[in-house]
Amino acid sequence: MPKTHNRWLVLIAVLVAFVPIVIDMTILHIAVPSLTLALGASGTEILWIIDIYPLIMAGLLVPMGTLADRVGHKRMLLTGLAIFLVASVIAAFAPTASVLIGARLVLAIGASMVMPNILAIIRQTFDDANERAMALGLWGTIGGAGAAFGPLVGGFLLEHFWWGSVFLINVPVMAIVWPLAYFVVPKRKPEGTAEWKFGQALALILGLIATVYALKSGFKPGSSVITSLSIAAIGLALIVWFVRQQLRSATPMLDMSLLQTPAIVAGVVMALVVTGALAGVELTIAQELQFVVGRSPLQAGLFMMPLVVASAIGGPVAGYLVKYVGLKWLAPASLLIAALALSVLGVSDFHHPGVTVYLMMAMLGLALSIGLTASSIAIMSNAPADKAGAAGSLEGTGYELGAGLGISLFGVLLTNIYATNLRVPEGLAALVPANAKDSIGETMLAAQGLGDQAGLLEQAARLAFSSAHQTVLLSAATIVALLAIGVGFALRNYSAPEQSGH
Template sequence: MSLPRNRWLVLFAVLLAFVPIVIDMTILHIAVPSLTLALGASGTEILWIIDIYPLMMAGLLVPMGTLADRLGHRRTLLIGLAVFLVASVIAAFAPTAAVLIGARVLLAVGASMVMPNVLAIIRQTFDDPRERGMALGLWGTIGSAGAALGPLAGGALLEHFWWGSVFLINVPVMLLVWPLAYATLPRRKPTAAGNWTIGQALVLLVGLVSTVYAIKSGFKAGNSPIVTGATLLAGLALLAWFVRQQRRSATPMLDLTLFGKPAITMGMVMAIVVSGALAGVELTVAQELQFVVGYSPLEAGLFMMPLVVASAIGGPLAGYVTGLLGLRMVATLSLLAAAGSLAGLGLSDFHNPGLGVIALMATLGLSLSIGLTASSIAIMGSAPADKAGAAGALEGTGYELGAGLGITLFGVLLSASYASAIRLPAELAGALPPSASHSIGETMTAADRIGDAGAALAAAGRAAFSDAHAMVLLTAATLIGVLAMVVFVALRNYRETAVASAAH
């Protein structure tokens, strides 16, 4: 098949479609304090508002990716953009936390129809490995820098507008990208075989969401262990049934043999752990900067700019350094550098950041951008063109599942550390609701309600959060450091395998 002459315009269109999807993963992190106060949301509601989006996407990406391989990537992407547009408007004007959670579910439906098709269209448009590496490097730049840019964009909007503006900003972008995508994306006849039934898609979705929900609720005090255990077993049983059906089918909805390739398997593991750690860390840092240090939303977003700039540089570099050093060394070294950066940030004083913190933020953005983009190059390069949607969906699922679990697990760790560290003022002990010690947001809400007497409570909350924040960052550093060692061992034969495959 000849290469499309307008392939770089096609790339521009799909990357533009990807921008609001990836920014929406993190733009809310900076808006948490504003949301908490405006909607009167509890700590649990805030966690659901944030992580229902990646959790739903984790369950929807594989069904949507494999469906797109059968219906056509262009058509599925265009429908997804329209759904995302409608959901953005609903979210912007949501009057309650419950409505906002529902709008985030609809956003996830639209985004899950877009994300795997961005990767699939890149895979099918660029047959030349060098051009594909460059295209995926630019995709990695959008992914890394876009996620990091979310807090800055959110901060800038919140400086002048109400919290709903972080969703309404999607509308002009979608109105621009939809006609561009319609005009430029190639119409290809789908060639993928296999069954796709709504029943199997729902089984996968319910299985994933039930399993993750059980993990979420299992860490929270007051939940019934019987209900949590039953939910976990039901979710795992549904996932096991789905896998069994796929392995027995001659034309499965999802070809599980993709996991037989080390690059795809380790790419999934990297995506889950790294995106989980980063989502938890970014949410934690955003709250630290605003609640504790006293930054405005815009100032907090600007604080993360070194991460944005370095991430943008890392994507295009990934293809070059991977060809020079090999995937194994690039992935391992980049993860070790990221772990060191997180550990350094965990031990840093954000009140007096200095050049050291700027350097650590930049190193974190550069190392993760290079590592994750190199992983994307290996995953999409290892996948057959007719299964590009499925491979892209698997990679996206890793990111979303990791982000959902990361926000949950690090949120629980943060809450537990915070609750054990806070020392409520003795003179206010009888006048405070029990929730005042659950999270920094609920502490600050309680402090606002009691007026001048709340100053001591707010000070106690800031001191406790600083301690909890350090624990979260050091835990993330440990996780990524362990992952670096796992990747180094698991990919020991990757270079030889790749070369051998290319020879044939």
């Protein structure tokens, strides 16, 4: 394949297209208190508003990546951007939590058409392994910094506008991105031969949603264990059926042979766990800063700036270091550093952060950005060019499924510890509704109706949430540390693939 002369311009176009997609993964984290109060949303509705986006994307990325290999990456990219634009407008003016959940679902459909094509276009545009590592490093920068930048953008918008502005900001961005991608990204002849079956795609989506729904509902007070286990069994059965169909097919939607390469498996697992831990931690810290510490959305976003800046640096650093240190050393080392930072943050006082907290936020951003870029290099550098879309969708699935499961798992953990630790002051128990224990947002809503006694319930809520927040951060640290050991073991015999054109 001849080298694309304007390849760096192509890279700029697809990275700019990636910006609103990745920011939308985290921009709502900072808006949770505002959404809760403005829409009167329950804790469960809030989790679905945030969660439906990564979960639908996780289910669609594989079929969309495979479809793109058949119909063309440029066509899919432009279609996805247009859908994303329309859904952003609907979300911005959603009158209820249910409508917002639906709009987020459509946003996910558009985003799932964009994500795998960005990675595939990068893979096809850069034949040189060193250039490709640098390009993927810049992609990792946008991914890490964009996700971290989401809360800052959200905080700034919420400081000056209503909550819908966090979606409406996508409109001017798309007005620039769409024509840029149309004129710059080359149109290539599709090379994919995999079948695209709607039933299999639907089974994967329903399987993921059913499994996560069972997880969310199963731990709620008064829920039926039998019902939750039954729904979980159905969800897992659908996922198993999807995998079996891929293994049996001569032209599968998801090429399972990619998972025979240890480096690709390690990359996918890293993407899954790191994004899960990061999403859960970000959501928890955003609520801690606003509900407990009392910072405004903008102040909470600024608090996370060390994470943003360090994440922006991590991608290019990883692309540079992997040539000298090697992937098998860089990947586990970055995860261990991230685990250390999470541990320190877990025992820190966010009321009086000091230098240590900001340093640990920066260390966390740098380490996770390097780790995510390393996972991208592991996957895309070991995948053949004609399976670039499938490999890109596999990596994207790891990111989105990780984010969705992270929000679910840490959300359930946070909710249960919070409910257990919340001590409603004597004399107020009869005045506080039963669902007030479901989340700190619902407790704060309940406190609004208590008049002069509101402060007593709010203080009890803050104490309970701080305890839950600490447990979530320490749990994330433990998971990432275990992942570092597993990745180090999986990559112990890894050697970089030979440089060659395709």
